[in-house]
Amino acid sequence: MPELNRAHLVIALSVISGLILNVDQSSIILILGKISEQFDSSLSDSQWILSIYLLPLASLVIAGGAICDRYPVTHVLAGGFVLFLIGSIYSSVSQELIHLLLARAICGIGAAAAFPASLALIRKCLPENLAQKAFGLWFAGALGGSAIGPLINGFLVDRSNWRMIFLISSVVSLLLLISLFFSNIPTPETSKDSQISxxxxxxxxxxxxxxxxxxxxxxxxxxxxxxxxxxxxxxxxxxxxxxxxxxxxxxNSKVSTNEIKKVWPFIGLMFLGILPVVGVVVLTVLYLGSIRELSVFQTGLAIAPFGLSAALLSPLVPKLLLKYKFAFMLSAAVLFQFSGLIILISTKSNSNYMTIGLGLFCLGISKAILPSSTLNQALTYVPDSLSGYISGLHNGAIQVGQLLSIAFIGSLATANINKHLRKTFSNDWGNISDANYEALARGEDWLPSQLSNSEIETFRELAKVGFSSGLSRTVFTAMIILFTFVFFGLISKQKLNKSSI
Structure with missing residues (x-):
């Protein structure tokens, strides 16, 4: 196979892998409401549908990266997608919530191998000049999947049911495995020194x-x-x-080397940078579906600025890094993230969709800059033989950040929304039980009995106001996390400057 065609094949397989995994992950957020309705689950149960996938992914992705260094990376990628395929098929036929959670855990284990393998494939099979461009394309495909996937899947779900998302993931994963089997990509060198614990x-x-x-x-x-x-x-x-x-x-002798120590600040920056973002985006989806009563496709369309801005900017980040350096790019990411959160803090029950879209657009720009910038910077400190481990470590920071963001910000939202709903209704509407407050906090259209038509409209409007106020309070907490991110960035910059002297 000619060298150029082989490079194009490697890039295509890598980018499509990232695309599939991110389409699945972002589309699940849109159907949480429908899954909750079918299984009559609470907001906490909905958090588990997301978390049970991210838990094995975040925990095992570093080991997955180390496996990529010890064994042929194409075999690791194939093995990961076999598990992901099994989990997706199981998800599509699950009739109980416990089975769906188990199926999503299997998908998470597969993704823990496939994510770092798709990135290690670039570093191990491409020359340096092509690898930098390929990383940009990978993040563009991955983040583009976060925008386009919900639109396509949302359109199909509105015309069928939520199981369609898992069926699509199954079919596309199978096609990728077939392509990988017939690709005949030369197996790069492996390192038996890579530690797997x-x-x-x-x-x-x-x-x-x-x-x-x-x-x-x-x-x-x-x-x-x-x-x-x-x-x-x-x-x-x-x-x-x-x-x-x-x-x-x-x-872990490898992890104690000076090169690896220099990588940790960038891993920490990636972790802190993702914490304020994902949980806020999930809450925005809940707001659009529950309070604004948009369909799955309409919700996907409303949050599209987040994924599209990230996808369009990601391929340019490697070039921008060469021109403006890492410190400038990090500052730009912080500025856009701060702007996006400030805009979303002002979210009301009747906020303009353009305003919400602008806030998500700014968060998307931030998410485009951080992953590609921190990974490119981290890889400059280590040899190619450790690229799989570093890719796994970096992806682990992303997945742990997403996992804790959903759990922490989701729990804050539950508490804040409940608090504001109780404050809004006080004792003027009779004795509202805890279960009914939980229903309102999920965005359900619960109503007290024996209300007149005018009182029903007033109650619904107050419920939306209470929900939106709690949401705004939670986004404010995300701002505090962002300030921690900025503080950590300043300290990391000082340490790196000292170590380079």
Whole structure:
């Protein structure tokens, strides 16, 4: 196969892999309401539909990256998509919520291998000049999937049911596996030195599970509830013990090198940069579907500025990095993220769609800059033999950030919306039970009995006002996370400057 055609094939397989995984992930957000209706699940259960996929993905993606360095990357990519295909088929036929959660967990395990493998394929199979452009295309495809996928899937779901999303993922995954089987891409060199720790991955899963469980329970039971405090504390203790054991045993010799140490600031920046964004986007989708009563396709259209802005800018980020350097690009990402959150803080029950779209557009620009910039910068400090590990580490930061963003901001939203609803209605509307407040917090059209037509309209409007006020309060909290991100960025910049002297 000619060298140029082989390069095009590698780029195509890598970009399509990222596209499939992100289309699936972003489309699930749009159908949470429909899934909740069918299974009569609460807002906390809806958070688990997202979190149960991200949990194994976030926990195992670093191990997946290390596996890419030890074994042929094409085999790892194929194995990941086999699991993703099985999980997608299982999701499409699930008749109970527990089966759907198990199916999504299988998809998450497959994605933990496929995500870093699709990125490692670029670094291991392409020369440096093409790899930089390919990374931009990968992020454009991945983020473009976040915009186009919900539109296409939303259109189909409105005309069938939510299972259509999983059927589409199954078909496209199967086509990718067939293409990969017949591609005959030469297997790059592997490194037996890459460390794969099963115990470390299991500890990560258990630790994250405790933290996420506690965060989700905090939204409904309160932040001082034993079901919130003890799981979070247990998860944090596991991570502290894991860190201490790794330092004492010295088993991760690769991670202790000076090159890897220089990578950690960029991983930290990626993690903090994603925290304020994803949870806010999920809440915006809930607002558009529940309060503004848009269809799945209309909701996908309303949030399209987020994915489109990210997809259009991503291919340009590598070139912009060469021209403006990392510090300038990071500042631009912070500025756009700050602008987007400021706009969304002002969201009311009747806010203009153009205003919401502008806020999402700014968040999309931020998300376009951060992943590509931090990964490109991190890879400049390590040899190609560790590119799979670093890609997994970077993707792990993204997935853990998304997981904790959904759990933390989702729980804050549950508590804030509940609080504002209770404040809005007070005792003027009779004795509204906790279950009914939870229904209103999910955006359901619950009404007290024996209301006149005028009172029904007033009650519905007040419910929308209470929901929107709680949402705005939650976005304000995301602003505080952004300030932490800026502070961490300044400290990281100072440390890198000192280490380079």
């Amino acid at each position: 099963i115990n470390s991955s299991l500890a990560t899963i258990v630790g994250l599970l405790g933290i996420v469980f506690g965060l989700i329970r905090a939204g409904s039971d309160g932040w001082l509830s034993p079901l919130a405090i003890f799981p979070i504390a247990g998860g944090l203790i596991i991570f502290l013990l894991k860190t201490a054991i790794n330092r004492l045993s010295k088993t």
